[in-house]
Amino acid sequence: MRFNKKRLAVAAALATSALLLSACSSGDGAEEAAGDGAGNNADTPAWCGPDEATLTFLDGFGGNGWRMIAAETGRMEAGTCPSITDFEFIDGQGDTQKAISDINGAVATGADAIVVHTASGEAILPALRSAFEAGIVTVPYRDSPGGEAGTDYDEYVAADYVEDGRTWARWIEEQFPDGAKILFLSGPAGTSQGIAEHEGLTEVLSDEKYEFIGEQPFEITEWDPAKTQQVLTAAIAKHPQIDVIVSDFGPSLVGALPEFEKNGRSIPALAASDGNVLGCFWEDHQETSPDFKMMTIKTGTDNIRLAVQHAVARATGGEIPAETLYVGGVFEDSTSEDKPVQCERDLPDDIYLSSALSGEEQAALIGG
Numbered sequence: 001m002r003f004n005k006k007r008l009a010v011a012a013a014l015a016t017s018a019l020l021l022s023a024c025s026s027g028d029g030a031e032e033a034a035g036d037g038a039g040n041n042a043d044t045p046a047w048c049g050p051d052e053a054t055l056t057f058l059d060g061f062g063g064n065g066w067r068m069i070a071a072e073t074g075r076m077e078a079g080t081c082p083s084i085t086d087f088e089f090i091d092g093q094g095d096t097q098k099a100i101s102d103i104n105g106a107v108a109t110g111a112d113a114i115v116v117h118t119a120s121g122e123a124i125l126p127a128l129r130s131a132f133e134a135g136i137v138t139v140p141y142r143d144s145p146g147g148e149a150g151t152d153y154d155e156y157v158a159a160d161y162v163e164d165g166r167t168w169a170r171w172i173e174e175q176f177p178d179g180a181k182i183l184f185l186s187g188p189a190g191t192s193q194g195i196a197e198h199e200g201l202t203e204v205l206s207d208e209k210y211e212f213i214g215e216q217p218f219e220i221t222e223w224d225p226a227k228t229q230q231v232l233t234a235a236i237a238k239h240p241q242i243d244v245i246v247s248d249f250g251p252s253l254v255g256a257l258p259e260f261e262k263n264g265r266s267i268p269a270l271a272a273s274d275g276n277v278l279g280c281f282w283e284d285h286q287e288t289s290p291d292f293k294m295m296t297i298k299t300g301t302d303n304i305r306l307a308v309q310h311a312v313a314r315a316t317g318g319e320i321p322a323e324t325l326y327v328g329g330v331f332e333d334s335t336s337e338d339k340p341v342q343c344e345r346d347l348p349d350d351i352y353l354s355s356a357l358s359g360e361e362q363a364a365l366i367g368g
Contacts, residue, residue, distance in 0.1 A: 060119025165200020179209030
């Protein structure tokens, strides 16, 4: 889909509204990601320069709600810069060859800048390098394509998964000062996200009183709710004591957590990423499961905003942001009055209340 300059102007107004709503409700996350950017319409954001440019966002797999929300967030962030005359979104549909072809196509059709979220790891690196060498501003983000900034692309805007692991671990230390048995669930085997999160967890929880149980460095779930239920059901049967579950896709646990109650056990403490369905699940079960404390980090749909800022700055002659790492931070903590668990029952399950987009905007986007 393509967006012309008039529609981007409308998007800029929507972005302002979304950020104001976020600031009043769930969101210090927007400000953390944007710095001096999207919230300041009185003056053009510092990262928005005077030169007109076009921007293309290439998502290796844009077919789920999280990716759709991230793409819309990126579009709205681009819309705060009047120098961006056109924004295009291209979905790689989980097909590595299509993703590579899409990058080459964006170069051929004259995109000035591209932001890329790979679903194929390093397989797309040669295409990124070709774009970079052709003079296209090239910014991969969130999932690493390998390579090096300045050689293969302009900048890689990463999510600080190690810090996410540390954040979970510090909360576990506070809740379980005498030690705990911890089950960590992540995505596909070898995913860099899970490996980095495990590094942060074990860095903080280095004392032997904290025991990581199950497959190491994490139980493999493919981030699939059905697979998660299989893995967790097996873990419940195998481990009579599970004090904490850590998951980097918290909403995927909702179908599996009732297995504890079916086996006459309290749902254990949970350190995860946020999601509306998870917040509502906690509200429904926290009274009958006395051990069910929960902390979530922001799920990271706003990570794209920093990537867009980097791409736009380079393409338009703006001020390049100093930050290259997105750090989500704590979103909810059932043990703290400052960050209560959130649940919007009149909105779809698969929205993320930590997002810069309001829940209503997300619902309209994903068809809820």
